[in-house]
Amino acid sequence: MQSTTYSLDSIRSDFPVLERKVRDNKPLVYLDNAATTQKPIQVIDAITDYYKNHNSNIHRAVHALAEESTEAFEATRGKVAKFLNVADTREIIFVKGTTEAINLVAYAWGRDNVQKGDIVVTTEYEHHSNIVPWQLLTQETGAELKYIDIDENGELMLEQLDEYLATGKVKLVAVSHVSNVLGTITDVKEIIKKCKNADAKILIDGAQAVPHMKVDIGNLGCDFYAFSAHKMLGPTGVGVLWARKEILEKMRPFLGGGDMIREVHKYETTWNDLPYKFEAGTPNVADVICFTAAIDYLTKIGMDNVRNHEIELTKYALEKMSKVKGIVIYGPKDPEKQGGVISFNFKDVHPHDVATIVDKNGVAIRSGHHCAQVLMEKLEVPATNRASFYIYNTKQEVDVLIDSLDQVAKVFKL
């Protein structure tokens, strides 16, 4: 926040919803950013502008509106590529979200490259969307699914990956860049190095990374990378799969239909070029186009400033939270080793009761299993509470959270 470009007041004034009062006129304190982020006025205006002035289908007609929409749609592709330092825009595929991106890989790549006896590796802290597609794939093919466990700090025990890779049977390692529950930042560079040496492909679920830190796919060296627009100020229903061109070219299509074909005959079809081969049917034109406004917004702030702001908030929150009576905090508990996500519980208090009490003060946190039941089993809890920060959150908001947590401790006599 030392940077002159980071003005919290001016950022907050761009988000209309932050003026909301909830629950008996309490100012909204929105700390559920790992689920989805709020949208700045620039993104909201872009959506209205699109439907007011440009709405049309893309890649088909030659009329003026179709040309404008097609150009804007492809401009977003270019913007995404630049944001992630990807040189070839054909490697950027628009999908519905992280979930669809991972399923695309599991079906269109997995069904042809993973066989009986092969191993797919994932981790104990994955979101369900980076577990279930691999369960389906390995069950269908007779391959084996293996997990990298976490240690008591919520960090991956990478020696286990070495053991799996030593078998020579690992075809794919699928791992999240940042855990959506513990906040743990995965050492993806190290994992990629290990995978390269063992000739295994690597997929990274970046749903909690791209919104919060600089991600340089061009220099990372992974094979697949997935994320969602709605967790980075953008609209719902838009996500990105990045994959190496050589891999995409060899892959069969995922969905069949319009736009993904070159020629269709009664009994045979040839595929369109990349990336269209993987974008069947009318895509989410409006929301893809508006995603540009979100990327512009983050670019203007600067991803290093976004990360620094979250480090500062997380440090502040961890210090204060650790003093709340009866609280148990999960994960690294180190702002340098985690994203702006803190999971916690109170001994013997159900997380839903905690979330209900803090909600009375206008504070939105998440309680539940966070689509990570494998991790809940590991932690031996049914659920946790989770506070997650973004560019517009303030230390004063953290104070409101802490006061509310002190109330929880009081109500339950901890």
Ligand SMILES: *Cc1c(COP(=O)(O)O)cnc(C)c1O
């Ligand atoms: C949110 C999330 C997903 C799923 O994203 P969708 O937008 O729901 O498809 C996957 N992985 C992680 C780590 C997430 O946080």
